[in-house]
Amino acid sequence: MMDFDYVIVGAGSAGCVLANRLTADGRHRVLLLEAGPKDWNPMIHIPVGYSTTLKDPSVNWLYETEPDPGSMDRVHVWPRGKVLGGSSSINGLLYVRGQMADYDNWAQLGATGWSSSDVLPYFRRAEANERLSDDLHGTDGPLNVSDATTRHPVSDAVVEAGVQAGLPFNDDVNGEVQDGISYFQLTVKNGRRWSTAQGYLKPALNRRNLHVETEAHVASILFDGKRATGVTYRQDGRTVTAMARREVILCGGAVNSPQLxxxxxxxxxxxxxAAGIDVRHALPGVGKNLQDHFVVSVQFRLKPGTITVNQLSKGWRVMVEALKYAATRKGLLTLSAAHVQAYWRSRPGLSGPDVQYHILPATVNIPKYRDTGVWELEDESGLTIAPCQLRPESRGTIHVKSPDPFAAPAIRPNYLADPIDQRTIVEGVKFASVIAAQDALKPWMEHRIDPADGAMGDDEILSWVRERGSTIYHPVGTCRMGQASDTGAVVDPQGRVHGLSGLRVVDASVMPRLVSGNTNAPTIMIAEKISDSILADAKAEAAA
Structure with a gap:
């Protein structure tokens, strides 16, 4: 049995932040538990290695959804990080905050203290931006943010085509307005992935008050009445007990936190x-309010002789790229999951963009009837322009199937259930072809290959979307923040579980609504902000 002030369950994007911040003043003893291994896998640290880690069970939970009615009853693979750094160690390295209006909406929904003005200081505190330095961006935080060091002529042409199609060029989509097109900024430093394990955890590992255990899968939360007092976890075939004098903090993400x-x-x-579990504390909102970004890849064939990621990733060319990376930390191996981002409004009257595009000079063979998570690059040159709806109205659930803490839960994303989601993604697909038809891309473009070139009505497009679309790995909302009077809220605005003491949830599951963009940066911000709440509570109790 071990004794600590705080026990953090999950060393992912949020858990590593908390481990750093809660141990910084030396007053609190912290245990950080991670079900996966240390981040020794070299594919974690090479940026393009995400293409390997996204399907590697040694560092990835690789959850599977239940057959989803909104996408032809297909099963979707959901990669989630199972390694120090969590999903920040396996994701596509894209740094996106979302629109500031997203956070004002959180506050309106009952997450008091989470408006845009409230969260901005924590985005800035986390960030070490290599290019941007102003009132909206930080330059000395633990999370390095950089521009891509390698660009591609087709991606340059896409940016120009987007402007020709009516999108403004926006070199800071994390600034005051999101509308526009530009290259992504990346969580990369000196050509290497900069996960929260690297930026937050590694600098704290020499602190005597931080204890980290890997391959440690938490099985139960211990209670004394309504107060959480510790956890048990399985490690090396044995059960270990760890007591928490102050708090148990769940940082397992949108899947693992509601499951636990x-x-x-x-x-x-x-x-x-229904799962055969005795009720300890009734909290109806747990596992509900699931939201995710549903993306579909509109793919184009480029003219013969064009060298894209398809060719650079194979044969002698990939060997050349490996040597280039070793010598300069540039080239193919520094690339992220997408090169170009675009944000577009699908209809008049919107206060901000409702469609995001991930754009890459590459095409893949996408399984037609089942999302296996294993997509292979094609041999021929191609371009992908992939829209997703930023603020889906559809809601799903994540619930356990049995009392077994090591069994995967039932994930029901309920994609495209709402008519607004259907209409928005259809418009997003149509505008992808508008971008591709611009003069800037004509020297490169051959034809559209998926969906097949030719006129399609809205119903046909929607059917194609249901058949081909899938997750872009942004599940949130299953332990959402809100007031105690809100029966669907799981935690208060400080992450404290309603009706219990000594127990918090700090991760993407507490988001009331999905943000308008990728979720890693907002999750880090959440942990930064709640770390201040945790330390303030400790200080207040010590003074009482």
Whole structure:
């Protein structure tokens, strides 16, 4: 048995932040538990290695959804990080905050203290931006943010085509307005992935008050009445108990945090009883309010002789790129999951963009009937322009199937259930072809290959989207923040679980609504902000 002030469950994007901030003044003893291994896998640190880690079970939970009615009853693979750094160690390295209006909306929904003016200081505190330095960006935080060091002529042409199609060029989509097109900024430093394990955890590892355990899968939360007092976890075939004098903090993400609550009897009584779990504390919102970005890849064939990522990733060319990376930390191996980002409004009257595009000079063979998560680059040259709806109205659930803490939960994303989601993604697909038809891309473009070139009505486009679309790995909302009077809220605006003490949730699951962009940067911000709340509570109790 071990004794600590705080036990953090999950060393991912949020957990590594908390481990750093809670141990910084030396007053608190912290145990950080990670079910996966240390981040020794070299594919984690080479940026383009995401293409390997996204399907590697040694560092990835590789969850599978239930058959999804909105996408032809297909099963979708959901990669989630199972390694120090969590999903920040396996993701596509894209740094996007979303629109400031997203956070004002959180505050309006009951997450008091999470408006745009409230969260901006924490985005700035986290950030070490190599190019941008102003009132909106930080330059000395733990999370390095940089521009891509390698560009591609087709991607340059896409940016020009976007401007020709009516999108403004916007070299800071994390600034005052999101509308426009530009290259992504990346969580990369000196040509290497800059995960929260690198930026936050590694500098704290020599602190005597921080203890880190890997390959440690938490099985249960211990309670004394309504107070969480510790956890048990499995490691090397044995069960270990760790006590928390102050708090147990769940940082497992949108899948694992509600799962752990439910297997410990915290959740909707009907769900718990159906799974054979005794009710410890009724909290109907656990596992509900699931939101995710649903993306579909509109793919184009480029003219013969064009060298894209397809060719650079194969044969002698990839060997040349490997040597270039070793010598200069530039080239193919520094690339992220997408080169170019675009944000577009699908209809008049919107206060901000409702469609995001991930654009890459590459095409892949996408499985037609099942999202296996294993997509292979094609041999021929191609371009992908992939829209997703930024603020989906559809809601899904994540619930346990049994009392087994090591069994995967039932994930039901419920994609495209809402008519607004259907209409928006259809318009997004049509505008992808508008971008591709601009003069800037004509020297490169051959024809559209998926969906097949030719006129399509809205119903045909929607059917194609249901058949071909999938997750872009942004699940949130399953332990959402809100006031105690809100029966669907799981935690308060400080991450404290309603009706219990000594237990918090700090990760993407607490988001009331999905942000208008990729979720890693907002998750880091959440942990930065709640770390201040945790330390303030400790200080207040010490003074009482």
């Amino acid at each position: 609550l439910e297997v410990n009897g915290i959740g909707d009584p009907e769900v718990l009883k």
